[in-house]
Structures are given as C-alpha cells and as structure tokens.
Amino acid sequence: xxEHQTVGAQVGDSAIRFVEVCKSFGERAKRNAVLxxxxxxxxxxxxxxxxxxxGQGKSVILKLILxxxxxxxxxxxxxxxxxxxxxxxxxxxxxMQFGVLFQGSALxxxxxxxxxxxxxxxxRTRLGVAEIAARVGATLEQLGLTGHEDxxxxxxxxxxxxxxxxxxxxxxxxxxxxFDEPTTGLDPVMTREIYELFxxxxxxxxxxxxxxxxxxxxxxxxxxxxILLNKGELDVFTEASQIVHSEKPFIREFARMVIGMQxx
Amino acid sequence: MNQTARETRSPLAALAALGDxxxxxxxxxxxxxxxxxxxxxxxxxxxxxxxxxxxQMSFIGAxxxxxxxxTALSSGxxxxxxxxxxxxxxxxxxMLGSAVSLTLIMELGPVLTALMVAGRAGSAMCAxxxxxxxxxxxxxxxxxxxxxxxxxxxxxxLAALISVPLLTAMFDVxxxxxGYIAGVHLMGVxxxxxxxxxxxxxTDHDIRMGIIKSFAFGLLVVWICTGRGYFVQKIRGAxxxxxxxxxxxxxxxxxxxxxxxxxxxxxxxxxL
Numbered sequence: 080x081x082e083h084q085t086v087g088a089q090v091g092d093s094a095i096r097f098v099e100v101c102k103s104f105g106e107r108a109k110r111n112a113v114l115x116x117x118x119x120x121x122x123x124x125x126x127x128x129x130x131x132x133x134g135q136g137k138s139v140i141l142k143l144i145l146x147x148x149x150x151x152x153x154x155x156x157x158x159x160x161x162x163x164x165x166x167x168x169x170x171x172x173x174x175m176q177f178g179v180l181f182q183g184s185a186l187x188x189x190x191x192x193x194x195x196x197x198x199x200x201x202x203r204t205r206l207g208v209a210e211i212a213a214r215v216g217a218t219l220e221q222l223g224l225t226g227h228e229d230x231x232x233x234x235x236x237x238x239x240x241x242x243x244x245x246x247x248x249x250x251x252x253x254x255x256x257x258f259d260e261p262t263t264g265l266d267p268v269m270t271r272e273i274y275e276l277f278x279x280x281x282x283x284x285x286x287x288x289x290x291x292x293x294x295x296x297x298x299x300x301x302x303x304x305x306i307l308l309n310k311g312e313l314d315v316f317t318e319a320s321q322i323v324h325s326e327k328p329f330i331r332e333f334a335r336m337v338i339g340m341q342x343x
Numbered sequence: 344m345n346q347t348a349r350e351t352r353s354p355l356a357a358l359a360a361l362g363d364x365x366x367x368x369x370x371x372x373x374x375x376x377x378x379x380x381x382x383x384x385x386x387x388x389x390x391x392x393x394x395x396x397x398x399q400m401s402f403i404g405a406x407x408x409x410x411x412x413x414t415a416l417s418s419g420x421x422x423x424x425x426x427x428x429x430x431x432x433x434x435x436x437x438m439l440g441s442a443v444s445l446t447l448i449m450e451l452g453p454v455l456t457a458l459m460v461a462g463r464a465g466s467a468m469c470a471x472x473x474x475x476x477x478x479x480x481x482x483x484x485x486x487x488x489x490x491x492x493x494x495x496x497x498x499x500x501l502a503a504l505i506s507v508p509l510l511t512a513m514f515d516v517x518x519x520x521x522g523y524i525a526g527v528h529l530m531g532v533x534x535x536x537x538x539x540x541x542x543x544x545x546t547d548h549d550i551r552m553g554i555i556k557s558f559a560f561g562l563l564v565v566w567i568c569t570g571r572g573y574f575v576q577k578i579r580g581a582x583x584x585x586x587x588x589x590x591x592x593x594x595x596x597x598x599x600x601x602x603x604x605x606x607x608x609x610x611x612x613x614x615l
Binding site: 142145147171172174175177179181182183185186187188198199202203251 | 487
C-alpha cells in the first residue's frame with residue numbers, strides 16, 4: 080500500500096467509488112487538506128460505516144457523493160459516472176436515486192410531519208393527492224408515527240424527528256441511503272430503536288447504506304465495511320476485529336481509546 | 344507576535360489584503376449575479392408553486408399595507424404642509440397639488456415603499472432563508488433533486504414584482520390624500536385648484552417612471568435579502584449559526600436600502 084493509496088476497489092459491484100479524491104478548505108495560505116488522495120468503494124446492497132474523529136472529513140465525503148461539494152482533484156463515480164463532471168441536469172437525475180438522513184434531520188420547519196414526508200412525492204412524482212396520502216399514511220404507520228402527522232417539527236422529540244427524516248428519505252425508495260450521524264443527541268434506547276428501524280427498512284427495501292457515525296462500537300455491528308478516517312487518509316476494514324490488528328499505531332490507539340477494544 | 348506586526352506594516356501585506364478583499368467582493372458579486380439568473384429561471388420551471396406565490400403576496404403585499412398606509416399618510420401630510428409653507432411665500436398655493444403628486448409619484452412613493460418592504464418583509468425573508476441554509480434544509484431540497492430556486496426563491500421574487508408596484512400605487516393615492524387633507528382642509532387651499540394642478544402637471548411619463556422604479560426596487564430588495572440569506576455561510580465575517588443569520592439579516596436590510604437609494608438616483612438620471 081502506498082503512503083496515500085488505501086484499500087479500495089476490491090469489491091466487484093460498487094455503488095460508489097472514490098478515486099484519489101483530494102479536498103481542502105480555507106484561504107489559500109492556510110488551506111487544510113481534509114481528504115488527501117483517498118480511494119475506496121462502497122459495495123452495492125451493503126452497509127458501509129465511515130468513522131473517525133471530529134473534523135476528519137466524514138460529512139465532507141457525504142457532501143462530495145451528493146455533489147453538494149466538488150473535489151479539488153480525483154473522481155467520485157456513482158454507477159460509473161463522475162459526479163464532479165456532471166452538469167446540473169445529470170446531477171439532479173443522479174440525486175434522485177439517493178435518500179439522505181441529515182444530522183439535524185433537516186425537516187422543513189414550516190411544514191407538518193405529513194407535508195414533510197409527502198414533499199418528495201408531491202415534487203418529484205405525478206401521483207395524485209389520494210395516492211400520496213395513502214403512501215404517506217403507510218409510511219407513518221410503519222415508522223410508528225401515526226397520530227403525529229399534523230404536528231410541526233418543533234413539536235417533536237429528537238427521536239421522532241429522526242424517524243420523520245428517515246421516512247422522508249425513503250419515500251422515493253432510493254437505491255442508496257446516506258446517514259449523517261443518525262443517532263447524534265439521542266439516548267441509548269432511541270439509538271437502538273433507530274438502528275432497528277434502519278435494519279428493518281434496509282431488509283425490506285434492499286438499499287445500499289453509507290452511515291457516518293460517532294456511535295461506535297454499536298454501529299460496527301451493522302457494518303459490512305468500515306472506513307476509518309484520520310488526517311486526510313483512510314483505512315478500510317471488513318470486520319471490526321481487524322481494527323485492533325492494524326499495522327498503523329493511530330488505528331490501534333483509536334481501537335483502544337474510542338472503542339475500548341484490545342488485541343487478544 | 345513580532346512577525347505578525349511586521350507583516351501588518353509591510354506595504355506588500357497591505358497590497359495583498361487589498362487584492363484579497365477585491366477578489367472576495369468580485370466573487371460575491373458573481374455569486375449574487377448567478378443567484379439572480381437562477382431565481383429568474385426558476386419562474387419558468389415546472390411545477391410553479393402558485394399557492395406559495397399567493398402566500399408570499401399576502402405576506403409582502405397585504406401584510407405591508409398598514410405600515411405603507413401610515414408612512415404614506417404622514418409623508419403626504421408633511422408634503423402638504425411644507426409645500427404650502429414654501430409656495431405661500433410666492434403666492435403660488437395653487438401649485439400645491441402638482442408639487443405633492445409629482446414628488447410622491449416619481450420619488451417618495453417608490454422609494455419609501457421599497458424601504459418599508461425591505462425593513463418588514465426583506466428582513467424576514469433573509470432570516471427565513473438563512474435559517475433554512477444553516478439547518479441544512481436547503482441541502483435537503485437539493486438532495487431530493489428539488490430546485491431550491493424554483494421552490495423557495497422564485498415565488499418570493501414574483502410576489503415582490505407584483506406586490507411592490509401595487510403597494511407603491513396605494514402609497515401614492517394615500518399620500519396624495521394626505522397632502523389634500525393638510526393643504527385643503529387644514530391650510531385652506533382651494534380643492535379644485537389642488538386637483539386641477541395635479542391633473543395638468545402629472546403626465547404618463549411620470550407615472551411610468553414611478554412604476555419602473557417600483558419594479559426595479561422590488562427586484563432589488565428581494566434579490567439582496569434572499570441572496571444574503573442563501574449565502575449566509577459564505578459571507579466573510581458573519582460568524583456561525585444564529586449569530587451569522589442575525590448579522591447577515593442586518594446587512595441585507597442595510598444593503599438593500601442603500602441600493603434602493605443609489606438606484607433611485609441612477610434611474611431618475613436615465614428616465615428623466
């Protein structure tokens with residue numbers, strides 16, 4: 080493995096591929112490289128967890144995937160097409176296959192729960208009012224939100240907001256769902272509930288999941304692939320137990336300090 | 344510390360800071376220019392949010408009526424009194440109707456309406472868009488492949504282009520009525536002379552000028568206020584979170600008010 084190059088394209092059918100992506104922020108003199116020639120693949124239908132300390136560029140990866148940020152160099156391939164080279168229309172079409180659960184849920188605070196969940200259907204499909212009401216009603220029931228449809232986001236608890244965010248993200252049955260710290264600010268019971276919902280919806284809909292989370296080691300239980308980010312570089316593991324056997328001292332330190340895991 | 348002090352004093356550092364600031368201002372202007380083009384393009388994209396347009400017209404237009412009414416009545420009455428005081432010295436009280444109506448239709452109507460809309464509706468629009476930006480609601484729209492310009496900005500822009508000229512027309516009518524009350528009922532000017540002076544001096548050209556100005560000012564106010572909110576995270580020195588929204592809202596109202604005053608002069612110079 081070269082100094083910058085890391086494990087990547089070892090999986091055959093990948094939904095997302097990063098090829099030597101660089102991204103830095105800040106004024107020219109004080110530029111801070113968040114991603115330094117990182118390469119990895121997200122396998123289709125599987126769950127990939129991206130972990131790492133604060134400010135290590137985890138959320139940046141999600142924004143790069145969605146085309147909300149452009150990389151300084153390198154390619155981000157979604158189904159073989161480079162996001163950085165896409166025009167406005169291609170970007171819009173590409174985003175149609177994504178669902179996103181934002182860190183703060185990003186619910187529209189002037190819309191009710193029902194209107195929030197119905198928004199993608201109203202704006203992106205030609206479904207009639209009755210059909211939309213039926214589909215939203217079914218989602219509300221599946222996610223245990225029945226009876227809350229007329230409430231506004233400000234009237235909901237943190238866990239409920241996440242559930243509404245998840246309902247909205249899954250409304251168009253996306254092929255890939257991105258989770259930006261889905262359990263931040265939730266108590267352990269709620270955290271488990273959100274992960275159960277995640278497991279259940281993924282089994283039902285079969286989407287590719289990318290989860291950015293601080294919630295370790297719990298989130299590792301869901302992962303088919305774990306990506307650890309540190310100082311612009313990344314390492315990929317297929318099992319949490321591999322982390323403790325890494326050659327890199329910082330990874331072993333990460334395992335010991337954050338996860339509380341020890342090499343046996 | 345010494346190095347920082349040396350760098351600050353160096354003429355090259357000053358030049359670099361000037362260049363940096365110039366680049367920032369040019370980038371900002373470019374950003375705002377593209378923002379306006381995308382917002383105008385959003386007017387022609389399907390599906391247009393007709394219900395949202397009505398909601399925004401109610402907010403910008405109907406909601407501003409009270410403040411416009413009192414501003415217009417007070418400025419019209421002051422104009423009536425001041426005009427009478429000045430014209431009386433020359434025995435030309437008959438010109439009062441002409442003076443009041445021309446001042447209101449060509450200048451005060453469009454300018455004061457735009458300033459009131461900037462203070463009342465512009466600030467609210469800037470804060471709303473700014474909060475939507477910092478709470479990732481605009482990112483969420485983009486991720487759902489919903490054009491934020493068509494969805495959020497274009498209805499506000501069109502609502503202002505319809506409401507501000509109508510509010511200006513109301514301002515003119517209320518203002519002239521205020522001038523009539525002050526001049527005719529309080530100071531004793533002849534009512535027939537007041538209206539006849541107005542009828543003889545106000546031409547289509549003057550009314551057209553007022554209408555063009557009101558369209559331009561409506562566009563300016565909504566463009567600047569929504570644009571500053573949209574780019575709240577890119578504005579230098581604005582800080583973060585709630586503080587950035589509050590600073591940028593203040594900046595948007597100040598910038599749109601100053602722009603209205605500058606464009607008033609430019610448009611008057613071109614249209615007279």
